[in-house]
Amino acid sequence: MADSILPLSFYARDALEVAYDLLGAEIRHGEVRLRITEVEAYRFPDDTANHCRMGRTPRNAPMWGPPGHAYVYLCYGMHSLLNFVTNTEGEGAAVLIRACEPLEGLELVQARRGKARGVALTTGPGRVTKALGVDTTFSGAPLYVPGGLEVHRGRTPVGAVLAGPRIGIDYASPRDRKAPYRLAVAESAYVLKKTALKRVRGRAS
DNA sequence: AACACGATGGACT
DNA sequence: GTCCATCGTGTTA
Numbered sequence: 001m002a003d004s005i006l007p008l009s010f011y012a013r014d015a016l017e018v019a020y021d022l023l024g025a026e027i028r029h030g031e032v033r034l035r036i037t038e039v040e041a042y043r044f045p046d047d048t049a050n051h052c053r054m055g056r057t058p059r060n061a062p063m064w065g066p067p068g069h070a071y072v073y074l075c076y077g078m079h080s081l082l083n084f085v086t087n088t089e090g091e092g093a094a095v096l097i098r099a100c101e102p103l104e105g106l107e108l109v110q111a112r113r114g115k116a117r118g119v120a121l122t123t124g125p126g127r128v129t130k131a132l133g134v135d136t137t138f139s140g141a142p143l144y145v146p147g148g149l150e151v152h153r154g155r156t157p158v159g160a161v162l163a164g165p166r167i168g169i170d171y172a173s174p175r176d177r178k179a180p181y182r183l184a185v186a187e188s189a190y191v192l193k194k195t196a197l198k199r200v201r202g203r204a205s
Numbered sequence: 206a207a208c209a210c211g212a213t214g215g216a217c218t
Numbered sequence: 219g220t221c222c223a224t225c226g227t228g229t230t231a
Contacts, residue, residue: 040212042212049212050212051212054228057227057228058227058228059226059227059228073212073226073227074211074224074225074226074227075211075212075213075226076210076211076213076214076223076224076225077211077223077224077225077226078213078214078223078224078225079213079214081212081213083212096212098212115215116215120214124213124214125212125213126213126214127213127214136226166212167212167213168211168212168213169212171210171211
């Protein structure tokens with residue numbers, strides 16, 4: 001099914017558009033397959049929540065590179081957070097993968113996640129990377145090369161979408177703190193803190 | 206060279 | 219709800 005891999009061009013758009021279309025898509029790594037249920041868009045320019053707001057640094061370099069690549073960084077000294085780079089080269093934008101639903105490789109996911117079971121296996125950006133076996137060494141890796149970290153077009157329709165403010169960005173401007181750039185699949189149980197989200201029809205801008 | 210802090214998660218009251 | 223582990227990164231000096 002290598003032909004269902006999303007091509008680089010899929011990511012070559014505004015991060016918010018890509019974020020909407022990533023809901024329902026599949027992340028595959030080895031024998032583990034996850035369906036994306038919750039994401040956050042970090043746009044460019046003028047997004048004060050974005051890691052690229054202060055310009056290029058060694059850490060955020062992948063975000064400034066071509067779209068369709070991973071940007072993985074260490075958060076709070078212990079959690080690897082997975083992003084997909086969007087827009088075009090020279091623009092620092094990305095989509096954070098916040099939660100997924102396991103589709104395949106559940107035993108391996110459980111082994112990697114220790115005592116956690118049920119939705120706690122893959123709800124939360126740090127949990128997703130742990131379940132996938134992805135860490136910061138994947139930062140800069142392409143998402144469309146078969147055999148590596150792959151992202152595939154999803155098979156199931158997403159249905160209604162929920163949107164709300166992004167999490168953990170108190171340092172951003174009031175406007176950006178409120179912006180509904182956190183998106184989730186309404187019907188999925190694999191979404192944390194659903195109460196902070198509202199149903200949306202089309203695409204917010 | 207020193208320092209403050211974070212796009213979190215797990216344990217606990 | 220509260221507490222806090224843990225360390226790379228970016229900033230300041």
